[in-house]
Amino acid sequence: MSTGAAVRFLPCGSxxxxxxxxxxxxxxxxxxxxxxxxxxxxxxxxxxxRTVLVRFRPELTDAAELAARIRERPLTAAPAGxxxxxEVPVHYDGADLEEVARLCGTxxxxxxxxxxxxxxxxxxxxxxxxxxxxxxxxxxLDVPRRSSPRTAIPAGAVGLAGRFSGVYPRASPxxxxxxxxxxxxxxxxxxxxxxxxxxxxxxxxxxxPAGGPAPGPxxxxxxxxxxxxxxxxxxxxxxxxxxxQTLVEDLGRPGRSAQGLSRSGAVDRGALRRAxxxxxxxxGAPALEVAAGGLRVRAHxxxxxxxxxxxxxxxxxxxTGTVEVPAQRPFALxxxxxxxxxxxxxGVRSVLAVRGGVAATAVLGSSSTDLLSGTGPxxxxxxxxxxxxxxxxxxxxxxxxxxxxxxxxxDVVVLDVVLGPRDDWFTPAAVRRFCDQxxxxxxxxxxxxxxxxxxxxxxxxxxxxxxxxxxPGAVQVPPDxxxxxxAADHPVTGGYPVIxxxxxxHLDLLAQVPAGARVRFHPVLREGEPA
Numbered sequence: 001m002s003t004g005a006a007v008r009f010l011p012c013g014s015x016x017x018x019x020x021x022x023x024x025x026x027x028x029x030x031x032x033x034x035x036x037x038x039x040x041x042x043x044x045x046x047x048x049x050r051t052v053l054v055r056f057r058p059e060l061t062d063a064a065e066l067a068a069r070i071r072e073r074p075l076t077a078a079p080a081g082x083x084x085x086x087e088v089p090v091h092y093d094g095a096d097l098e099e100v101a102r103l104c105g106t107x108x109x110x111x112x113x114x115x116x117x118x119x120x121x122x123x124x125x126x127x128x129x130x131x132x133x134x135x136x137x138x139x140x141l142d143v144p145r146r147s148s149p150r151t152a153i154p155a156g157a158v159g160l161a162g163r164f165s166g167v168y169p170r171a172s173p174x175x176x177x178x179x180x181x182x183x184x185x186x187x188x189x190x191x192x193x194x195x196x197x198x199x200x201x202x203x204x205x206x207x208x209p210a211g212g213p214a215p216g217p218x219x220x221x222x223x224x225x226x227x228x229x230x231x232x233x234x235x236x237x238x239x240x241x242x243x244x245q246t247l248v249e250d251l252g253r254p255g256r257s258a259q260g261l262s263r264s265g266a267v268d269r270g271a272l273r274r275a276x277x278x279x280x281x282x283x284g285a286p287a288l289e290v291a292a293g294g295l296r297v298r299a300h301x302x303x304x305x306x307x308x309x310x311x312x313x314x315x316x317x318x319x320t321g322t323v324e325v326p327a328q329r330p331f332a333l334x335x336x337x338x339x340x341x342x343x344x345x346x347g348v349r350s351v352l353a354v355r356g357g358v359a360a361t362a363v364l365g366s367s368s369t370d371l372l373s374g375t376g377p378x379x380x381x382x383x384x385x386x387x388x389x390x391x392x393x394x395x396x397x398x399x400x401x402x403x404x405x406x407x408x409x410x411d412v413v414v415l416d417v418v419l420g421p422r423d424d425w426f427t428p429a430a431v432r433r434f435c436d437q438x439x440x441x442x443x444x445x446x447x448x449x450x451x452x453x454x455x456x457x458x459x460x461x462x463x464x465x466x467x468x469x470x471x472p473g474a475v476q477v478p479p480d481x482x483x484x485x486x487a488a489d490h491p492v493t494g495g496y497p498v499i500x501x502x503x504x505x506h507l508d509l510l511a512q513v514p515a516g517a518r519v520r521f522h523p524v525l526r527e528g529e530p531a
Contacts, residue, residue: 007075009067010421013471013501015043017054017063018421019070024049024123024135024163028199029077030070031124039069046257046469047124047199048493049133049162053469058504083121083200088167090116090158091208094178096146100160103143103177112207114138115179120165120203125195126467126493129260129373130169130187132197133467141165144464145495149175156181158205162466165205167197169260170374175495189363189375195259235301237354239384243294243341246380247369248360249351251284256364257492263472264370267447267488267511268349271309274403275353278306278330280394285357286367288380290350293343295380299333303388304355304396306330308403310347310512315340328403330355330396347406347512355396356389372448372489404509409516412438415506416524417475422465422497426477430457434475434499438518439483445515447489449476452519456481457499467493473502473510475521485510485519 008020021027031047034054041061046053056066092112094100101108118141120134145161150173153159157168159176166176169187186196197203239246249272252265266272266289273283281287288295293312307314307327314325317338325331327350333339344350360367360377369376380386407413423431439452457477470476474486476496485502486494487510502510503524513519 007071009063009070011063011418011501012053012421012469012498013418013473014504015056015058016469016471016501017056017066018468019052019054019067021050021052021075025077026050026075027052028123029075030073032077033073034070039066042066044255044257046126046492048126048468049123049164049466051466051468053471055471083202085202085204086196087204087206088158088182088184089206089208090180090182092180094158094180096159096177097179100143100177100179104140106140111141111179114141115160115165116205116207118205120205122197122199122201122203123164124199124493125197125258125260126469127174127260127491128169128172129375130195130197131166131260132186132195132199132201132203134165134197134203136163136165139163143177145175146177149173153178154181156183158182162464165203172372194364199258233387235299235303235356235388237297237303237358237386237388238300239380239382239386240296240298240338241294241382242380242384243290243292243296245291246295247289247291247371248286248358248377248380248386249289249368250286250366252368252488253364253366253370253375257469259364260492261364261370261373261375262488262490262492264373264376264488265366265368266351268309268351268508270508271349271351271403272353274328275306275308275351276357277397278308278328279304279353279355280396281353281355281357281392282394285353285389285392286360287351287353287358288386290341290352291348293341293350295341295352296338297386298338299335300385301335301388303333304330305333305339305352307341307350307352310344310350310406311403312344312350313342315342329398344406346408346514348514349511354388356391359387359389370489371446372491406509406512407514407517409514410518412518412520413509413513414520414522415510416503417473417500417521418503418525419500419523420498423499425459425461425465425497426499427458427460430459430481431499433457434483435521435523438520441513441515441517441519443515447487449487449490450485450510450513450519452483452485454482457483459497461497465495465497467495470494470498471501473504473507474498475500475502487511
């Protein structure tokens with residue numbers, strides 16, 4: 001690095017490099033440099049408190065080349081003019097106001113005075129869409145996160161964590177110390193730029209006068225979904241039963257991390273591509289991701305469909321009876337016929353593609369449902385009518401290569417992982433235990449992450465980790481020592497150490513590991529090279 005400052009380069013999965021610098025100013029300077037003059041082969045940057053996560057395409061560059069080029073970049077930014085000023089009205093009645101005052105060694109009134117009197121600037125975004133990390137200039141307002149995070153924090157909550165303040169855009173879990181609440185919508189999909197608080201914007205918190213109207217939750221508009229019953233042209237699929245969970249998914253929203261959005265999209269991306277190929281669609285056409293079966297639809301007009309991923313049985317009810325059709329093959333539904341997707345004996349998620357794709361409303365460039373952020377179409381419900389797009393020019397393409405067999409409950413699944421970026425936060429014995437033991441996948445797993453149970457991992461570093469960028473497959477270890485493996489709808493940044501990341505070639509396998517299966521982690525270097 002041209003400044004001579006200490007910089008660490010830490011592996012972050014198969015296609016990520018976590019660059020650790022001295023602090024926030026250096027992180028923002030490096031991000032500004034890499035954003036203004038991108039390095040060849042890089043795809044995404046995620047700035048954080050003292051790191052920049054650099055995502056790249058392994059076929060175009062590698063971590064060593066990127067590290068060498070990044071060392072040449074300055075860690076000082078050119079002076080910038082003040083950003084736009086946004087005033088945030090706050091009713092200071094937060095549940096943690098008294099505790100924050102105790103931690104700061106002062107009174108609640110003084111905390112409010114300092115919070116409203118400080119100059120706050122959006123340093124970076126993450127965790128959730130529209131969640132801005134606001135850096136302040138008052139050293140007194142530097143408090144740790146709560147020792148026990150809340151499972152639900154209301155939308156509009158205003159909090160403190162470390163040297164940052166922030167506003168929760170929507171209801172979500174979180175561990176920040178809550179000072180109050182605002183009705184200002186910091187994330188609004190009806191705006192051309194949904195995020196109100198973007199990097200560089202200055203923020204002034206304004207206390208709502210005593211006796212004034214108490215702010216309620218922010219006004220956040222509903223997310224567009226599929227058209228209503230009365231406006232759906234044929235052909236369409238009428239949903240008779242949605243099963244445990246059916247979502248519209250495509251290949252997601254890459255490049256949106258600056259807005260706090262992960263890529264999302266189909267959890268098993270290979271299954272989506274194969275299903276679309278079977279019906280002649282482009283690889284990323286929107287399809288239905290069906291978890292654990294149970295979906296029943298009726299065709300209005302004639303459609304061609306195919307199912308891949310978890311091998312669910314398929315029954316078609318015709319005017320003359322019920323017939324079983326094979327998965328991994330295109331099949332037709334005539335007008336009025338019904339399809340029932342049964343429970344797969346193996347795996348978790350099936351992908352049901354229809355020729356022409358599901359014509360759901362695109363939000364920020366994608367029709368995918370992101371459950372963590374609430375972005376995209378609502379989950380499919382009984383009574384929905386799913387319009388089908390115009391048939392593409394491509395041919396229906398049957399082929400004989402079978403889908404990979406997904407695991408079943410009770411199976412042991414070996415997942416290749418790249419250790420790091422924070423494996424040094426754990427004792428050597430804990431790293432060995434992480435790799436050697438079989439972790440049980442719990443029923444609390446979902447599209448955000450797989451929650452694992454087993455002998456807890458002990459940390460060698462007990463301090464608080466500043467939030468930093470995360471990737472799909474990141475294995476984050478919360479204070480209880482039991483790992484969570486991030487899936488498609490993971491948060492963009494996280495504040496718990498990541499001991500390893502699932503290698504890119506095993507992310508689709510990760511998507512199909514059911515509750516009750518056991519996982520064993522196998523350390524490798526980049527892309528399958530033995531460690």
